Amino acid sequence: MAAYVSRLNHIALHVANADRIALDLVAKFRFKLFAARKTAGWRQLALRKGSAVFLVNERLEEEEEKKEKKKKKGWNPGVTSASGSADDDRSSGTGGGGSARADSTCLYGAQPSGRVDTACNVCFEVEDVHGAFSALRERGCRFLVPPTPVEDHEGLVLYSVLKSVVGNVCHTLVDRTGYRGDFLPGFREVRGIGDGERAPEGGACSVTHFDHVTYACPRRMTPEVMKWYEGNFGFQRFLIGRNEDVNEGFVLDRDGIGLRLTAMEFWKCSESGVKLPFRNDQEPDCKFVIAESLPHQGPNQVDSFLEQHGGAGIQHVGLYTQDIVSTARTLAQAGVQFVSPPPAYYSQVGKQQEILDAGHDPQLLSQHGILLDTDLRQDASGSTPRLASGENKRYLLQVFTKPIFTEDTFFLELIERRGASGFGEGNIRALWRSVQSYMEGEGGDSPGRGTESVSVETGQR
Numbered sequence: 112m113a114a115y116v117s118r119l120n121h122i123a124l125h126v127a128n129a130d131r132i133a134l135d136l137v138a139k140f141r142f143k144l145f146a147a148r149k150t151a152g153w154r155q156l157a158l159r160k161g162s163a164v165f166l167v168n169e170r171l172e173e174e175e176e177k178k179e180k181k182k183k184k185g186w187n188p189g190v191t192s193a194s195g196s197a198d199d200d201r202s203s204g205t206g207g208g209g210s211a212r213a214d215s216t217c218l219y220g221a222q223p224s225g226r227v228d229t230a231c232n233v234c235f236e237v238e239d240v241h242g243a244f245s246a247l248r249e250r251g252c253r254f255l256v257p258p259t260p261v262e263d264h265e266g267l268v269l270y271s272v273l274k275s276v277v278g279n280v281c282h283t284l285v286d287r288t289g290y291r292g293d294f295l296p297g298f299r300e301v302r303g304i305g306d307g308e309r310a311p312e313g314g315a316c317s318v319t320h321f322d323h324v325t326y327a328c329p330r331r332m333t334p335e336v337m338k339w340y341e342g343n344f345g346f347q348r349f350l351i352g353r354n355e356d357v358n359e360g361f362v363l364d365r366d367g368i369g370l371r372l373t374a375m376e377f378w379k380c381s382e383s384g385v386k387l388p389f390r391n392d393q394e395p396d397c398k399f400v401i402a403e404s405l406p407h408q409g410p411n412q413v414d415s416f417l418e419q420h421g422g423a424g425i426q427h428v429g430l431y432t433q434d435i436v437s438t439a440r441t442l443a444q445a446g447v448q449f450v451s452p453p454p455a456y457y458s459q460v461g462k463q464q465e466i467l468d469a470g471h472d473p474q475l476l477s478q479h480g481i482l483l484d485t486d487l488r489q490d491a492s493g494s495t496p497r498l499a500s501g502e503n504k505r506y507l508l509q510v511f512t513k514p515i516f517t518e519d520t521f522f523l524e525l526i527e528r529r530g531a532s533g534f535g536e537g538n539i540r541a542l543w544r545s546v547q548s549y550m551e552g553e554g555g556d557s558p559g560r561g562t563e564s565v566s567v568e569t570g571q572r
């Protein structure tokens with residue numbers, strides 16, 4: 112292993128209209144806009160829910176970019192006065208690892224080449240950016256940004272950006288241990304946008320962290336992706352289902368479903384550098400899932416993603432919630448649209464009982480399209496799964512949203528785990544069918560389309 116990942120810092124989205132996506136995340140998904148930044152050429156908005164952070168990037172139009180650059184000319188890099196313009200990029204950085212100096216082109220990421228909205232950077236915290244850079248480069252990794260110090264009045268971070276083998280996905284590696292600020296140098300704090308504002312009164316939304324990131328990849332690419340993450344970051348494979356073949360992955364290949372899934376996770380295998388994102392040391396692990404389509408089962412969501420996205424990438428991100436029913440209700444009331452499972456899902460033999468046995472109300476689950484899968488596997492490690500008292504079964508609840516971008520290039524998922532750490536076969540089938548029926552039937556009314564644009568910073572339409 113070349114680099115020890117200590118935690119996931121944020122996931123970056125590159126979109127044509129940052130206000131619209133940020134507004135959806137605030138008003139519908141109840142994220143809080145907590146930091147913002149405008150540099151020459153870019154607008155960046157950081158939103159948080161629990162420890163899940165999205166950094167929404169928008170490329171500025173040329174005119175605006177010129178204006179920003181002009182503004183910069185009169186700017187004194189040595190001055191970090193809080194009285195500066197709120198939009199000023201008051202950070203400093205170099206492109207080459209020397210002493211820090213002003214550089215407004217520091218994006219903490221890379222500029223994607225495609226034209227569609229995309230989630231394309233998973234930023235990891237590491238303890239030794241220089242060490243990771245040397246070791247990863249030695250292993251043949253391609254770096255887009257060498258180790259670069261950036262600082263403001265709250266301290267200094269060191270970051271570097273490398274390309275993954277998955278389409279346009281990059282990884283920013285950042286060491287934040289020398290930084291006291293809330294996010295990254297150059298971002299100004301934003302107060303009062305989100306966390307209840309613009310959201311329905313009283314609704315619960317207990318999203319705590321990113322549960323998983325799912326990549327959509329071309330056929331037969333999985334071994335290369337696995338090898339890359341195992342060799343470079345020490346990720347470890349874990350088996351999704353009972354019927355999974357170690358070499359083939361978890362394969363669903365009949366009744367119109369042609370899907371190969373393979374999953375891996377990072378923190379448990381890190382030998383050093385482990386730093387927990389939750390103060391109480393209850394580290395949630397973020398999993399990475401690789402989805403490939405299989406031939407012979409017709410047009411499908413993975414191929415459609417690859418086509419619209421222009422190659423492999425992040426198809427969706429799972430948001431962990433402690434109470435999926437109330438979270439889905441709150442989000443639905445706020446305007447989030449979820450895909451629906453096939454009507455027969457809740458009436459299939461045994462499903463109602465399975466839901467009741469898990470202590471849930473089938474009516475409530477069906478109202479929000481929430482799927483439940485009981486994990487029938489024995490715990491191979493012999494360890495006791497973490498279950499609430501009175502529960503004797505491990506199960507998993509999931510629901511997918513409709514795409515949140517204009518194209519079908521990204522959606523979110525709510526997931527609640529009750530002792531089940533993998534992905535249930537029944538749920539995967541139903542999720543696949545939910546997305547297929549959305550794509551085939553009602554592709555025109557996704558929430559991403561035609562939403563009013565509102566300036567998140569000014570709150571004005």
Ligand SMILES: O=C(O)C(=O)Cc1ccc(O)cc1
Nearest residue numbers: 325400402412534539542543
């Ligand atoms: O269950 C999950 O969250 C998965 O990630 C499995 C999955 C992956 C891709 C699909 O198009 C449908 C289901």
